[in-house]
Amino acid sequence: MGNSETFEEKTPFAKLLRVVQAFFVKHHYILSKIAMSIVTMLLTMVMIFFLLRMIPGDPVYQYAIGIQQQRRITFEEAYKVAVQMLHYDPNENILRAFLRYFSGLIQGDLGHSIIETNVSANSLIRTRLPWTLFLSSCALFISFFVGITVGGYVAQHRKGLANKAASVYIALSGSIPDYLMALLLVINLAYKYKLFPAQYNYDAFSVTPGFNLPFIRDVLWHGCLPILAYSLVNTGNWIMQMRGSCIGVLGEDYILAAKARGLSSRTIRSRYMKKNALLPLVTSLGMAFGGLFGGAVLMESIFNYPGLGLEISGRILSKDYMVVQGLIFFSGFMVILVNLLVEMIYPWIDPRVRRE
Amino acid sequence: MDAIVRFQNVHIDYPLKKYTLHAVSDVSIDIARGKITALVGESGSGKTTLSSALIRCISEPGVIASGEILFCGKDEEPIHVEKLTEKELQSFRWKRVSMVFQAAQSALNPVMTVKEQFLETMEEHGDTSPAAQKENRCKELLEYVKLDPDRILKAYPHELSGGMKQRVMIAFSLLLDPDLIILDEPTTALDVITQSYIFSILKEINREKGISMLIMTHDISIVAKFADYVGVMYGGKLMEFGAVRDVFKKRRHPYTEGLIGATPSIIHDISAIKPIEGTPPDIMNLPEGCVFWPRCVYFEERCRQQEPDTVVYPDGSKCKCLLEGR
């Protein structure tokens, strides 16, 4: 900015300004990404707030009636208690309501259940998220690694049978919705052949939760089918992405140049093709990972697996919107956060976007 | 002539779904040892295909259909390049023949530093000397092409300008002391001053290290300035070959004559130059007989009917024209 020259260079304020400016110049890339993410988060908050306002009827009213019956107090008092407990007053001025909602979020309070006391979005995340993350991140990383290995291979053998098979697999797995895959596995492997359990995260009757071998084994055992279903569906997508990316890279001049330099095909494959082809996939992987925090709603409901997704769909069906809001905001927040992290790591992976 | 490479009746085909495309047909040419030989021709003339056949890096799906490519090192049996196995090729490439690509701008791996790529190439070719020694070798070469080695070595390709990258590639091509360097349009995307610098560096390399060079270009002025021998290619065939001065003075082939006559210069009489009429041949649909007849000012009926033989003169120069000596 031009008027920085008007400051006397010697005053401490000008010095401070220059230090601040230098800081901004140096970390321009990261700072602008962070600023963008904060803006997106704020806008997301606003949007979810208005989604809440769209709900017809008065949830506080029903909650107050419940409290009235429970505690035997007057309806007015019960209503006040309800308002306090729900952090939600339908008669409140919309701006103030927004500020309260906003300050709640800032303090990390994602919202309380209307139906059950002592249940909040925060407590649900604490108990459900680990299960969701266990399932989906296992599945994600299995499908990612299988996908890039197969994708890299078929890109180099485009005329072979493997590529044709991969194409068919990509088409099929892209056409079978994940819930159908889950249903098929449940029907066949669980009900028909009884190889795996069909439901739940572990057998509460035979094992005790904690760090003990039978429990861990049982959790893994129950996780098999969901992870398998999820991986089967998603691997195709990763194969497709990796194959496309590799084919693009193989057409680049530096591959031909590396060949002309007499480098072995192993070196070319690993250090030239894969390294470059993986760059765009890192972003996709980050986005996919961020998406995990919302839980896989249908998948978890088919396996009756107590993750966040099952919780969300259950709460929606029982119209417990306060919690639903919180959970949806949480997953949106995580997507933004993970994307931000990926963008911050990216220059470190790809020297082309590195800034001095 | 003491040849380092002999192309003998080389045919290079691209088998496509419906027909086969003859990118290079029946080209015989000798590349002189220790000299600079230029191949000049327009797009589609087959010059790049021919030269990449020398290191067997023809773009897919091209194949050497027939003919021999002999690489004759000093005091050793000629190597049949077209018969080398994949393993033998790996040690042949870059150690005997290296190449500076037309697309030098994108010939370096974008995610590795210059140093990493230099060292990798040395290691892959079995150089087991200590790292410091290898690094010194890289620095020496970069200084040779007038670059600041400390800055360049740790740079990533995108941090270099076009002219710098081109010089890095030239240094790179010298890395394993090859006998021959192929230069494919080494200055196409660069401006004249950078171009002039690069040619003086190349000439110095040729003189001091005695490395033979094969340069592909579409610009006949560069040939005049830089090369010792020149082969003129058109429609996948060699039209004329000879020492640069001879070719420019004698202009045996009508195409050569047209090409030189159509190139504007900053000193010669402008009113004398005139274009070659017509368009370059479609490689998928070459004319019968002599490939040049549709554009030739000396055209006679027999040019359409029979393909001319290549006449070889006592001094080794060649001309492929029925009306030779017109």
Place this chain on the structure above:
Amino acid sequence: MIKRITSNVQLTVGLMIMAMFVLVTFVGPIIFPYDPNPVVTEIYLPNSLAHPFGTDWMGRDVFRQMIGGAGSVFQIAFYAAVITVLVGSTLGILSGYAGGKIDKIIMAVTNIFLSVPAFPVYLVLASIMTLESPLAIAVVVSAWSWAGLCRAIRVQVLSLKERDFIQICKVMRMGTGHIIFKELMPNILSYIIINFVIAMRSAILASVGIMLVGLASYDPTNWGAIVSAARGRGLINPMNVRILLYPLTAIVIFQVAALLVVNGLDELLNPRLKVM
């Protein structure tokens, strides 16, 4: 043009299957009308000539149910694709071509939609709105899907508008309308057509998913509703499994067909391949 389409195997097969679905949707209900009343004597009948897909727990013909429901399934898909493509490409072109503040605002909004997971929001919308027509469901399932298309089209427009042939239009004083509709649009039309089919695919998946959770099954013959009802009856019973597999198989066949069309169109319209 027709010859070029028929020479593309993927596209031909895909289009033929899709045409069959359309035919079934329009003509099917006339030939095989569906009777929703329970027939107590015909519960869980196996496949037969009279009931090609058997009957359900109330003795109703599954084959006829599916034919009756096809209309609702494809209407949702069609409307949703129209909405997605209209909103996505309008905003994408606007954002990319106008640039500046408009671009920033549209992209900020698009980013929200891309961050918040779609499916839970579909469920919320489906539960707070009363969805009783294909159009309403289509609105719900396209409420989020436009964002990805918007961003992709914006990127294309951004690169196109810097291309020489758009620049020269400005020098020649061609109007903005001409530039957008006559110069830009033809270049992204193939992309939009392909995304129309892709939007249909995801709309079917999303709508069936919503119904599977038990929301918005306003039309009991909609395939999603059949699946949901069969699942509700318990999958331990193989008869219910059988009923549920018919609509799901039909969905998969349609998905494969649509994918073939997408791949075929991509091959046919993609300029990269055309130049070669």
Place this chain on the structure above:
Amino acid sequence: MEYIREPLMQLKNINMVFQKQSSLLTDKKFHVLKDVNLDIFEGEIIALVGESGCGKTTLGKIITGLYKPTSGDIYLEGERMTGLLSKSITSYNKVQFIQQDSYAALNPVRTIYQSLYAPIKTKNRSWSRSQINRKLEELMEVIGLQPADQFLSKYPHQLSGGQRQRILMARAISLDPKLIVADEPVSMIDVSMRLSLLNLMKSLNKRYNMSFVYISHDLSTTRYIAQNGRVCVMYLGEIVEMGQIKDVIRSPRHPYTRALIQAVPVPDPDYVSDGELPLKSMQLAALEDRPKGCSFYERCLYSCEACRERVYHRDTPTAKVLCSHLEAVPDKPIYETFGE
């Protein structure tokens, strides 16, 4: 009374600064054009030459109105131009543009007919289709693509580079401009066909008395097309030497021009100048934070200490040169003999 030719277009003190955001608070500024003054006369061919990054294309785009200069004024036939978007100017369509990449300059999904028809129709709303068709026939004859129908119905990728470049010329002249800016029109064309394109441009210049601004990095083709015209040698956003092309090539005065001309290869093995170029380094200076004085200072062999601080134009008998230390620069021709 002395007759003074009124210039067709006048560029006065044109500056162009590109800004690139380098942080949330500050911008990096690239001074791409600095105090460019240029008069273009009716019917002349004027050439802009220089290496990549010298601002010649930016200047071309300013002349066509695609870019609005950061400061400075442009007058077209005495009327001030304020950029493309303003409707007020009457000098509608008087400047046209021929771009370098003929493939990129034509919409790949529209036929040649569509690409040529639309601009004519936009300019002449009242014309009927047959009137425009006649005009197209005529244009195709002028540019030498016959039979017209056969070319008009094709898509750009079905034509060769030379043919497409001709189409671009037809499109440019179809709006009857006074001035055509041609940005490296032949650099992507095969050598054997360049000359016929240049000849076509020359004939258009004669036939319609259109002015051409020919932008190129190649002095040989420039000399051919602007045979009797002027040349502006540009370096880092400034016109360092301007004069008749004959004189500038024969005896260049600016140190940069001397290096440039010596660097141009000559298609004749007898003229090989093997000497080093008269330059200190081949490194181009940065466009941000330009020095106060001469921008060529770092590379110049003849500079003095004062050059770092100041630089001004000097008039020599043959040219206008941006060099304040001209006495030190040799003035003998680079080559002994010259043809016409």
